[in-house]
Amino acid sequence: MTSFNPKTIGLALLAPAIAIILSILVTTAVIAAVGSSPGEFWSTMFEMPKPRLRVDIVNQTAMIYIAAVAAAIGFRMGLFNIGLEGQYTIASFAAASFAGAAYLGGFANVAASIIVAMVVGAAWSGIAGILKTTRGVSEVISTIMLNAIAVTLVGYFLNNYGVKEGNTVHTKNLEPGSTLGGFAPFEDRDGEIWALSIIAVLVGVGFWVLLNKTRFGYDLRASGQSESAALASGINPKRMILVSMMLSGAVAGLIWLPALFGGARNYGTSFQVGLGFLGIAVALLGRNRPLGMLFGALLFAFLSVKSNDLTFSTDVSPSIVQITQGVAVLAVVVTYEVVRRWRTRLEQRAVSRELAEAREATA
């Protein structure tokens, strides 16, 4: 479809470049408007992160990236799975409960818990898939509602079956043999890169292979681009919707597992909410491409982690980076569309010029 000439690559990079510049400008304007110093803000943000923050950035990137891939699987099919948040909440809770119960020991426990998380995530998103294929319920509506139901269910189970401690409640702690820890690139107190962050790499590579090297991936892309064309070429659209929805949920189930086995030990106060929505934003930012999303996940992780420094060296609130992130996503969506139209016009002009030349030649 596209050839690798410098002009196409330049055009492909143009949109994200404009988006980033735009988000920097808007953030700067907002900071200046409330009377703080944008210079101070940017110099703090772009300062080299301390070792422990570098570790955090890697860990956060991994989790956000898994979430982005989960979102992208749906997006490539034309399905808006807004329910990642609920899917990974309930899957994380299920995996933490299973792992905490210690039916199995050591690594077998970890492996089984990963499967539990994927199955529960797939089952939860499958509900939305079945509703869409049998009753025609929009997945946007059903997944948002399932988010609320997941949070309530998890709360109910935690309240009734969780371990109470102080004012909080959590699932049973993992046995020491089932925690994986990770790899500490700096001093011990700077923290570890969680072992299961490797899931992000596997998921990323798997996504690329699935899309580009398998029949299923072809069906997925075809259905996403034109459902009627897909139907004409013998693809069962209902089956595709259900399968891709469940696949998206299964990957979503993996999102928080690196943290669970890396340091959290249980599902409780340390459970990180919001990764599902971050994943959707990063999938949009990265245009559902494996490499693009990696860049997006890294950018978002960097901004979130580094924003903590703001409270110490500036008077800008760390929440400001959410504006940067939001504008980046909005801008990328808009600029891609603008660049796409501009490119189409360039192509049309090139074609009509060639046609005119051909006509002259024959005349």
Place this chain on the structure above:
Amino acid sequence: MRRLTKLSAVAAVAALALAGCGGSDSEGGGGDKPAASDDVCKTADGDGPKIGLAYDVGGRGDQSFNDSAYAGLEKAVTDFDATCIEGEATDGEAESAREDRLRNMAENGATAIIGVGFAYSESVNAVAPDFPEVNFAVIDGFDPDETANDNVAYLGFAEEQGSFLVGVAAAEKSKSGTIGFVGGVNNDLIQKFEAGYTAGAKAANPDIKVEVAYIQESDLAGFGDPAGGKAAATGEFDKGADVVYHAAGGSGSGVFDAAVEAGEGNYAIGVDSDQYLTATDAQKPFILTSMLKRVDTATYDFAKSIDEGKALVSYTVYDLKADGVGYSKSGGFVDDIAADIDGYKDKIIGGEIKVPTKP
């Protein structure tokens, strides 16, 4: 105004302007002042201890939990020539962000670091062993593992005792014989409020009927849902209740609105800080009293222990005796029954009355 977002300051100022900031009545409320406009940490330059205050989500300006901690910090800075650093939490942040905040404070020379809210329990537990020379405290916190930390204090409150007193006030002020309770989330912590409130009401009037409603079964959103609070309270007013106590954080403003709509003769009771002081002019005549949870006392106390070189460690419960909980008299609605309430207070302090923590 260092470290406090100017954005939220603008919002807070706007909210205060709309709310009609007023009322210099400080009786019972101690150091409660609506969102201070300047930041004591920016100007403090004494040679006392350096205090780090890590806020919960919401941060300065929430007119409740976090502001109360700040009030304690402000007092500590004046009394002990202390300096301070503040750190703000963001919604949905990672556990590692909380840890990083605490480490940053320790590395910047803080010798007393306070995590405001139980969410800091885990992160303090992870950070404290790396800084043995620094003392930590967690408000409402607990030690999440078996190894005791000898440089961490867990500061809890006997919320049921304070709730008992406002329960007495509710029962004595009720004409209909029915009162109500609105909880934000049906968990152990909020059930403590309900249990104390009901026990207090029954002590003052054994025939009293208590309507109980929770906004959410488990979702913490129940603490930030004024519409839900209003619906729950309106339901109780409709069932004949004429005093409704809320333990629902930010949802409480909806409970106040419900009392306003229920009309004269109906009241709501506030929680955590003296909410009469921050309520709107329309709401003020309907706020009977507030159950005070003195986060400022706990914060100040911890700073004091550091200043005196006898750092608090392990669990401390702030109860009526320690002036850690109480009730407010702002507005003068309970002045006529204050003697009664104080009588119960003395009995609780004396151990004559044991207040239940479970409904």
